[in-house]
Amino acid sequence: MTQSLEKERPSSGDVGSVSYLEGYREYLPSQVNHEAWSSRFVLFVENLSVSFDGFKAVDIPCYGVGHGELRVIIGPNGAGKTTFCDLVSGKTRPSAGQVFFDGKEITTMDESEIALRGIGRKFQTPTVFDSLTTYENLLLALPGNQGWKDNLFRAESKAESANIEEILEKVSLADQRDKLAKSLSHGQRQWLAISALIIAKPKLLLVDEPAAGLTDSETEKTAELLLELAKEHTLVVIEHDMEFVRRLDSTVTVLNEGKVLAEGSMGEMERNEEVMEAYLGR
Amino acid sequence: MNPQFDKLVGSRRAFFALLLFTFVVMPVMYSAEMITVGQINMIGRYMCFAILALGLDLLWGYVGILSLCQFTFFCLGGYAMGMHLAHHGGPEGIIDGNGWKIPACLFVVYPYDVGESSGDALVPGFWKPFWNLPLTVALGLLIPGLASFVLGYFVFRSRVRGVYFAILTQAIAVASWLVFCRNDVKLCGTNGLVRFDVIAPAESLTTFNPVDAKDKWIESHEGSLDQDLNKDGKLDQLDYSIADVGFSLSSDEVRFGLYLITAACLFGAFLLCRWVVNSRLGRVLLAIRDDESTLCFFGYKPYVYKMFAFSLAGILAGLAGMLYVPQMQIITPSNMEAYRSLLVVVWVAVGGRGTLAGAVLGALVVNLLYNYFTSQHDFYFFSWNPDYWQILLGLMFVLVVLYLPNGLIGLLDKVRGSIGLLLRRNRS
Numbered sequence A: 001m002t003q004s005l006e007k008e009r010p011s012s013g014d015v016g017s018v019s020y021l022e023g024y025r026e027y028l029p030s031q032v033n034h035e036a037w038s039s040r041f042v043l044f045v046e047n048l049s050v051s052f053d054g055f056k057a058v059d060i061p062c063y064g065v066g067h068g069e070l071r072v073i074i075g076p077n078g079a080g081k082t083t084f085c086d087l088v089s090g091k092t093r094p095s096a097g098q099v100f101f102d103g104k105e106i107t108t109m110d111e112s113e114i115a116l117r118g119i120g121r122k123f124q125t126p127t128v129f130d131s132l133t134t135y136e137n138l139l140l141a142l143p144g145n146q147g148w149k150d151n152l153f154r155a156e157s158k159a160e161s162a163n164i165e166e167i168l169e170k171v172s173l174a175d176q177r178d179k180l181a182k183s184l185s186h187g188q189r190q191w192l193a194i195s196a197l198i199i200a201k202p203k204l205l206l207v208d209e210p211a212a213g214l215t216d217s218e219t220e221k222t223a224e225l226l227l228e229l230a231k232e233h234t235l236v237v238i239e240h241d242m243e244f245v246r247r248l249d250s251t252v253t254v255l256n257e258g259k260v261l262a263e264g265s266m267g268e269m270e271r272n273e274e275v276m277e278a279y280l281g282r
Numbered sequence B: 001m002n003p004q005f006d007k008l009v010g011s012r013r014a015f016f017a018l019l020l021f022t023f024v025v026m027p028v029m030y031s032a033e034m035i036t037v038g039q040i041n042m043i044g045r046y047m048c049f050a051i052l053a054l055g056l057d058l059l060w061g062y063v064g065i066l067s068l069c070q071f072t073f074f075c076l077g078g079y080a081m082g083m084h085l086a087h088h089g090g091p092e093g094i095i096d097g098n099g100w101k102i103p104a105c106l107f108v109v110y111p112y113d114v115g116e117s118s119g120d121a122l123v124p125g126f127w128k129p130f131w132n133l134p135l136t137v138a139l140g141l142l143i144p145g146l147a148s149f150v151l152g153y154f155v156f157r158s159r160v161r162g163v164y165f166a167i168l169t170q171a172i173a174v175a176s177w178l179v180f181c182r183n184d185v186k187l188c189g190t191n192g193l194v195r196f197d198v199i200a201p202a203e204s205l206t207t208f209n210p211v212d213a214k215d216k217w218i219e220s221h222e223g224s225l226d227q228d229l230n231k232d233g234k235l236d237q238l239d240y241s242i243a244d245v246g247f248s249l250s251s252d253e254v255r256f257g258l259y260l261i262t263a264a265c266l267f268g269a270f271l272l273c274r275w276v277v278n279s280r281l282g283r284v285l286l287a288i289r290d291d292e293s294t295l296c297f298f299g300y301k302p303y304v305y306k307m308f309a310f311s312l313a314g315i316l317a318g319l320a321g322m323l324y325v326p327q328m329q330i331i332t333p334s335n336m337e338a339y340r341s342l343l344v345v346v347w348v349a350v351g352g353r354g355t356l357a358g359a360v361l362g363a364l365v366v367n368l369l370y371n372y373f374t375s376q377h378d379f380y381f382f383s384w385n386p387d388y389w390q391i392l393l394g395l396m397f398v399l400v401v402l403y404l405p406n407g408l409i410g411l412l413d414k415v416r417g418s419i420g421l422l423l424r425r426n427r428s
Helices: A002-006 A018-022 A034-040 A081-089 A111-117 A134-141 A148-153 A158-170 A186-200 A216-230 A242-248 A266-271 A273-280 B003-009 B012-031 B037-063 B070-087 B104-108 B125-131 B133-157 B162-181 B210-220 B234-239 B252-278 B280-296 B302-328 B338-351 B357-373 B386-403 B407-427
Strands: A041-052 A055-066 A070-074 A096-101 A119-122 A204-208 A234-238 A251-256 A259-264
Touching: A034 A041, A034 A055, A041 A081, A041 A234, A055 A081, A055 A234, A055 A259, A070 A081, A070 A216, A070 A242, A081 A096, A081 A111, A081 A119, A081 A204, A081 A234, A111 A119, A111 B280, A119 A186, A134 A158, A134 A186, A134 B280, A148 B280, A148 B302, A158 A186, A186 A204, A186 A216, A216 A234, A216 A242, A251 A266, A251 A273, A259 A266, A259 A273, A266 A273, B003 B012, B003 B252, B012 B037, B012 B252, B037 B070, B037 B252, B037 B280, B037 B302, B037 B338, B037 B357, B070 B104, B070 B125, B070 B133, B070 B162, B070 B302, B070 B338, B125 B133, B133 B162, B133 B302, B162 B338, B252 B280, B252 B302, B252 B357, B280 B302, B338 B357, B338 B386, B338 B407, B357 B386, B357 B407
Parallel strands: A070 A234, A070 A251, A119 A204, A204 A234
Antiparallel strands: A041 A055, A041 A096, A251 A259
């Protein structure tokens, strides 16, 4: 693997904004060093691009998320935020390039293999299983129980059950335990989807628009939940709501037209002219 | 009693009531001659359909897979049992060059090559394992199980879903019907397997056929017997040994016994399906029905679970077919026709999809109605023509879809609920 990475590559040509590349100077594809970046980044992509009918939805020469980091990705509509998530989680196959996670290449793996390796994902619309109860939804998310034999012959252990109850308590869904997920409110569904991620204990969480369609108090609670999660997991949060992003207070990556435009704190981004232009239109 | 049992059977009271009805009331009514053995036999056959419907309900009601080839798997099991019965059926005396008795139904439609005569007919190799009953039962479960497993592997892995899957399975039903209709596959063509006589559980693989056994017997007694081979009629006995070992399908006791075995299998199949859908795997199956692609991001491989459900339904269909054939005493390719598998969908929909009990109820009710309405009835003001049945069936299906989304089981629940409400009101 190392050899294939170190072999010479054609220069990536348009490498986007210089300001964002500053941070990756030493990890540029042509000089990429497997050990060096896998020790620094839990997720790293190289020359990643995907095009739909000739339209390049994502085109990123290199980009990484550090171990234990909370990273927020923002960008205008159609910037490729969700497509980036799709590429990482295996929902979409890239046209070119590679994705590395936890020191291993995951580019060609399918969704379930990637999930088992430790990437959890929450979708834009909360994806819960409507015909299952709140408790059963979390039951499915328990780690290490994805084989059919396990599911057929073994009931959940006391410890696993207690774990679920504890999390239900934390997201105040305990009184909804035996209700069908389809009867939950939008906010409760969001939290159920996030709880399912917490239960699964992934190394990296991709959270797509957690605050979409929530009331202010629910948004506040979601932010608290994510910040608490960030203590133990690496988090990539995709968000539209600027208030919410400020509240998370962490490194922000700005995507525009499939490319990384800039990277830095939220304050820096607000002063960055390029970013403001992308957001406000020219 | 323990809550786990309650969870398994759903409603304990209903379960024991049905158990009592099937294994006590029916036999008592039969011995009191209130119902004939023919009616018992009919219920037995409809119970086979109920087992078949259970499998489809597991697939369609719980996993959301609409399979339109369940009757094909049913026939795979049915043909296995049919081959066993044909081996031991009459008439005696058509022996091929290898000393095997050629089943009568195969003999009449044997696909001779040019220049071959009836003396050249041979029992095909694949018929031979079905001489033995335990092996037949094993193969009758294994063949449909394996067929559905292999089909499931290729189809579900390549993520063929929904209506495409339904069309594919319907095509498979038509294709296999065409194959079984041909004489050259040596499964007796459109005539099907007939001329059954006995079920022979005692025939082991070592006494593969009577002629072989006769020769061996003569060999072993050579010298002592050559004076008068047939002195004490021992050879005659051997000749007809096949007619003696086993249970005659035409006897009332055997037909009643088959009803009891089928009923036991139905209860067994029901409990097995209940156990599966109550396990955590049952939750995964429901999740697949809801949103298969999201489940992948939880680390599950949905195709494995779909293959499991499809194979289980295939095995249940094979079991149903094996129980059906000795009671019907014939199996023909017409059971494989595409509309037959569609009928199973109607049974499940009428009974109530995704409830298991509904599948059983639907299969029994629709078939009993079929039995009644496909004969001539003269009422006071008009006479019922059997041809009207199709209209009635269609009407029933449309009405259930429009007004009873949960089928007959849903209706029963509603009725029970309102009776309970009335009782409570009267009391207060």
